[in-house]
Amino acid sequence: MRVVIAGGHGKIALLLERLLAERGDQAVGLIRNPAHIADVREAGAQAVICDLEAASADDVAALLSGADAVVFAAGAGAGSGAPRKDSVDRAASVLMADAAERAGVRRFVQVSSMGAGQPPRPGSGEVWAAYITAKTAAEADLRARDLDWTILRPGSLTDAPATGKIRLAAPPVPRGTVPRADVAAVIGALLDNPGTWHQTLELTGGDSPLAEAVQSIS
């Protein structure tokens, strides 16, 4: 399986690239900073330079030629302001989905966030509100498309080692944390699981073995 990952140098993306390489799949990481090429290659993926805030849908569609799946794992990140929540967390996902349609790549896994799908909580701050608004809009855009999409909303991410034990279900799942390593493993399991097409799933740490939790969704 050839999987193109938007935000290819992100923390989840690098873990996913390593996992895909280890199981014999081919990962391609889209990155904007040439200084990140070595890390992406070291994770076992092909690195392709593509600034998702500057590229056109046709540019990205050309990069998706021959791909079996797209994973949207980009994000403006901590420290960014409201405008980049819109230009990355919303618009770059819309761009990837446009490109996937043009290139005929049907499978699309979007990393969203718990909290999306509802108005931002009052008093949560301008940047958080922009983030949740952007994620909610990106989800709505993807749901309206004729693609084999899955929307994954993790809780608060940690850099703890993988546990292999999760809680994965349609919303609402109680808020919680989840290691990025478990998120990457869930994405890996979602990619070739048609039972999860057209589902919005929330993810935290939990008690269920990861493979069983993904398999139980359908």
Ligand SMILES: NC(=O)c1ccc[n+]([C@@H]2O[C@H](COP(=O)([O-])OP(=O)(O)OC[C@H]3O[C@@H](n4cnc5c(N)ncnc54)[C@H](OP(=O)(O)O)[C@@H]3O)[C@@H](O)[C@H]2O)c1
């Ligand atoms: N933090 C949390 O607790 C939390 C909770 C739920 C969901 N999430 C979501 O989970 C996803 C992944 O999280 P993560 O921790 O792996 O993120 P991350 O390490 O911050 O990675 C995001 C990646 O997106 C890239 N990116 C930003 N703008 C770009 C552009 N214009 N073109 C190409 N790439 C661009 C960044 O590259 P640069 O290094 O070049 O900027 C970075 O490598 C994000 O969508 C995030 O919103 C986060």
